[in-house]
Amino acid sequence: MTINQTPQVVTIAGSDSGGGAGIQADLKTFQARDVFGMSIVVALTAQNTLGVQSSLPIPCDFVAEQFDSLAADFHIRACKTGMLADKEHVQVVVQKLKEVDFGPLIVDPVMIAKGGHSLLKREAVDCIKKELLPLATVLTPNIPEAEVLVQQDIKTSEDMIQAAYDLQQMGVKNVVIKGGHSSDILAKDFVLLENGETFWMSSKRIETIKTHGTGDTFSSCIAAEIAKGKSVKEAIQIAKSFIQGAIEQEIFVGHGHGPTNHWAIPAQDILID
Numbered sequence: 001m002t003i004n005q006t007p008q009v010v011t012i013a014g015s016d017s018g019g020g021a022g023i024q025a026d027l028k029t030f031q032a033r034d035v036f037g038m039s040i041v042v043a044l045t046a047q048n049t050l051g052v053q054s055s056l057p058i059p060c061d062f063v064a065e066q067f068d069s070l071a072a073d074f075h076i077r078a079c080k081t082g083m084l085a086d087k088e089h090v091q092v093v094v095q096k097l098k099e100v101d102f103g104p105l106i107v108d109p110v111m112i113a114k115g116g117h118s119l120l121k122r123e124a125v126d127c128i129k130k131e132l133l134p135l136a137t138v139l140t141p142n143i144p145e146a147e148v149l150v151q152q153d154i155k156t157s158e159d160m161i162q163a164a165y166d167l168q169q170m171g172v173k174n175v176v177i178k179g180g181h182s183s184d185i186l187a188k189d190f191v192l193l194e195n196g197e198t199f200w201m202s203s204k205r206i207e208t209i210k211t212h213g214t215g216d217t218f219s220s221c222i223a224a225e226i227a228k229g230k231s232v233k234e235a236i237q238i239a240k241s242f243i244q245g246a247i248e249q250e251i252f253v254g255h256g257h258g259p260t261n262h263w264a265i266p267a268q269d270i271l272i273d
């Protein structure tokens, strides 16, 4: 029985013991956006707001078993990937995504934690480009991740636009280049949709170091909104409002790059142009 089921979403990612990023940020976002969240754990990290102290990939067979368990029972309407650790894990995720029907896929190509710890072995990048990106409905790289994927420096707005077109050429339908890492006074993300439509989403850049898990929160909000039936364009714009609120309405957790506030009210002052 699948008709009228509560929207169900799964994150395929790494666990952050500190609760601000990874699977934990995704599940909190799913909860805040009124969808039922599930998780396929690809790796564990011993992590807090000061950094990642250690990480441990889950055996690939066990990752596959988690896919099978969920596919046997749930009607999943959207999914997202985050930390995928290495090439073997990317391959098993690609293989299982082709076998199951988890709805539209949002790929957040997580590579390096804000504290500098690698969350993806460099040798996995080619596999992500060739095998994972063609499965993606939405790709949400930050600027350093987009630079690695397109093998070009991204310094200007024009570079962001060009990178989005280059990434769409790799087989992704919709691309959001997130501008959190730029030095612009606005936090400006560039969006290129499947039908060729483009726009910028701009918000006031908040002076804070509490940006742990911003990318995870943004991409899992897109997945949640798509699962509820919103269009890709609407889902992306809601995610921008949601992350702006989550950064703006700060909480006080930890001693370093603190987490965002997943129960915040989405911000209203996002400029779309």
Ligand SMILES: Nc1ncnc2c1ncn2[C@@H]1O[C@H](COP(=O)(O)OP(=O)(O)O)[C@@H](O)[C@H]1O
Pocket: 141, 142, 143, 178, 179, 180, 181, 187, 188, 189, 203, 204, 205, 206, 207, 208, 211, 213, 214, 215, 216, 218, 240, 243, 244, 247
């Ligand atoms: N200081 C900030 N103020 C407002 N928005 C921000 C800030 N930092 C990041 N964002 C927004 O958060 C989202 C995630 O961006 P980013 O931090 O670049 O991702 P990631 O966590 O993958 O590095 C984007 O919408 C970006 O514009």
Ligand SMILES: Cc1ncc(COP(=O)(O)O)c(N)n1
Pocket: 013, 014, 015, 016, 021, 022, 023, 045, 047, 082, 083, 110, 112, 113, 114, 115, 119, 211, 212, 213, 214, 215, 216
């Ligand atoms: C398990 C996991 N997944 C993703 C991130 C990225 O988040 P951030 O870039 O904010 O450190 C992280 N730190 N840990």
